[in-house]
Every structure is written in C-alpha cells, then in structure tokens.
Amino acid sequence: MSEVESEADEVAESEPDEAEVAEAGRDEIWIEKYRPGTLDEVAGHDDITARLKRYVERDDLPNLLFSGPAGVGKTTSAVAIAKQLYGDDWEQNFLELNASDQRGIDVVRDRIKNFARSSFGGHSYRIIFLDEADSLTSDAQSALRRTMEQFSSNTRFILSCNYSSKIIDPIQSRCATFRFGPIGDEAIAEQTRKIAAEEGIETTEDGVDALVYAADGDMRKAINALQAAAVMGEVVDEEAVFTITSTARPEEIEQMVTHAIEGDFTKARKVLDDLLTNKGMAGGDIIDQLHRSVWEFDLDDEAIVRLMDRVGEVDYRITEGANESVQLEALLASLSLEDE
Numbered sequence: 001m002s003e004v005e006s007e008a009d010e011v012a013e014s015e016p017d018e019a020e021v022a023e024a025g026r027d028e029i030w031i032e033k034y035r036p037g038t039l040d041e042v043a044g045h046d047d048i049t050a051r052l053k054r055y056v057e058r059d060d061l062p063n064l065l066f067s068g069p070a071g072v073g074k075t076t077s078a079v080a081i082a083k084q085l086y087g088d089d090w091e092q093n094f095l096e097l098n099a100s101d102q103r104g105i106d107v108v109r110d111r112i113k114n115f116a117r118s119s120f121g122g123h124s125y126r127i128i129f130l131d132e133a134d135s136l137t138s139d140a141q142s143a144l145r146r147t148m149e150q151f152s153s154n155t156r157f158i159l160s161c162n163y164s165s166k167i168i169d170p171i172q173s174r175c176a177t178f179r180f181g182p183i184g185d186e187a188i189a190e191q192t193r194k195i196a197a198e199e200g201i202e203t204t205e206d207g208v209d210a211l212v213y214a215a216d217g218d219m220r221k222a223i224n225a226l227q228a229a230a231v232m233g234e235v236v237d238e239e240a241v242f243t244i245t246s247t248a249r250p251e252e253i254e255q256m257v258t259h260a261i262e263g264d265f266t267k268a269r270k271v272l273d274d275l276l277t278n279k280g281m282a283g284g285d286i287i288d289q290l291h292r293s294v295w296e297f298d299l300d301d302e303a304i305v306r307l308m309d310r311v312g313e314v315d316y317r318i319t320e321g322a323n324e325s326v327q328l329e330a331l332l333a334s335l336s337l338e339d340e
C-alpha cells in the first residue's frame, strides 16, 4: 500500500464526529460558534426568513412546521425566532425537546405540560421546539395535537421533521408549514469562505468546491468538514476535504461507471474496491454520489436510463440491508454485460 493510500485508510476509517473535531485542538465547535443568531443571518432561505420575520415583527407567531433534510437551518431558525422575540430572556421562554427522546413520549408530554403551564417575563406565549416530530407514532401525534390545543392560549409549537408527510393532517392543518430545501452551493461556499477567513484558515478554490460537493446541501456537514480539514493541515484543499469526508471524487465515480459500460468489469471493480476499502466509503454513499453525478457524465440517454434503473434497485436493496459490495458489484456487472 502506498503512503498516500495508507494515510487515506487511516483517516477514512471513521468520519470525525463533533467531539473529535473539538478535541483536535480547537476550542469550540464551529457549527455552534457560527450558528446564526438572527433570521437575517440564516443563509440560503431568503423567502422563508422573510416570512418568519414578519411574524416576529408583529409578535404574532402561529404554530410552525419546519420540514427538510438535516443541517439546513431548521433548529437555527427556531432559536433565532426566540432570540428576536425574547431578547436576553429567550432561554427561559424556549424549550427544545427531541420527540425521539429515549425516555418515551410520556416524558416529552410531561415536560411540555410543565413548561406550558408556567410563564416567564410577562410574554403572552412561550415557544416549544419539538425536533424529529416525524419520529412520533400516529397515536403519539394525536396526543400531541390535544396538548397543542390545550395550551394554545399561551404556547406556540415549532415542530421540526424531515418529512412533513409523516405528520398527521390535524397537526399539519394547525401549523404554517415551511419547507427548508437543501442549501444552495453558492450559500455554502460563501459561509465556508467567511468562517475560514475569520479563523485565519487558508482555503483553495478547489477546496471550497470540494466542501460544497461533499456537503450536498447540508451546511452542518460543510462546516464540520472545514473544521476537520483545518485540523489536518495548513491549507484546506480538495485533497484534504475528500479525504476527511470519505467522499469519492466525481472523476472516480465516472471512471468506475465508464469502465463498466465499456465492458471492462475488472477495472470497474478495482475502482469500486478502492472506494470501499481504501477510502472507507459506505456503499449507500457511493450510490448517492452516483445518483447525483449521472447527468454530468458523458453518457448517451439510453445508458443513463439503464444506469438509473439499476441505481434505484440497488439503493432499495442496500436500504433493506443487503450486502453493499455484492450489490454494487452486481450493478457494475450488469452494466458490463449490457455492452456485449
């Protein structure tokens, strides 16, 4: 194994988590240090923040439902609303709960009731932020709906979830829904450049592009990757970012698919093996990258259709627990056979 490979192997074994990032010599986790404090600072969701600001200005907040993928600013926006409404008192008037609390929904309900019964600082309502609301069963959601009604005079709920379709209709109809999409590339690039400048970290242009690519719309992922890469070396470049995030370069994915489509299964399998073994990538992530990149490859329409068909099938099988490398090899094998 070459030096570069063994180095890649070492760092790719596990993606650094937030605690490791903090331990690695930095005082603070950057996602917290640079969490926007106001709605104006929330990047990439101008329409949403403009509407939320109007509620705050009128001090007239309805119940809210925030839906969208991880790391795009749902919690951040809820906290910003509380900060803008309550100023220094915001922590006394804002309760953050996780609906998937290990101790069960009864504990969550009790905490909601205790918080909603009390009042603080003469405000007419307090805010309860319930994260992962879509992890509640329909029965638990029905109970939550009754609690929302019971305390509607002095409490506003902000529910956060990945999929609003998993929230029962009676709750949806009691909330104003905001769909937070993945954050745009430009907003992620701008935020990571800003943080790097404040931290005195040098980034190359291809390093920022790699952060944007690896983050795939998730600002938390981009900032964590920047911090982890900054711990690794002087300059945050493409190499550092792809290594630290266990992300394949788009060229590697293209190479793998092209070999397979040209009928050279052995070469295609070698690239796959390198991604799984040396770069420590998960099969599901390779499928995600394949899915994202297909349109950028120089393939004819028929090849794209065939590939997408296989990607859908393999994605489903991996999600259901099938062996990742068997599935990916089978995908490459079927592409290789098609050409004959």
Ligand SMILES: Nc1ncnc2c1ncn2[C@@H]1O[C@H](COP(=O)(O)OP(=O)(O)OP(=O)(O)O)[C@@H](O)[C@H]1O
Binding pocket: 030, 031, 032, 034, 035, 036, 041, 042, 043, 044, 045, 069, 070, 071, 072, 073, 074, 075, 076, 077, 131, 160, 183, 191, 219, 220, 221, 223
């Ligand atoms: N729109 C954004 N603008 C600026 N920073 C952001 C934005 N979204 C996320 N971040 C950064 O990522 C961190 C995590 O974001 P946040 O907790 O708001 O994500 P979330 O959408 O609530 O995700 P989850 O569903 O996983 O809880 C923030 O502390 C902040 O540093």
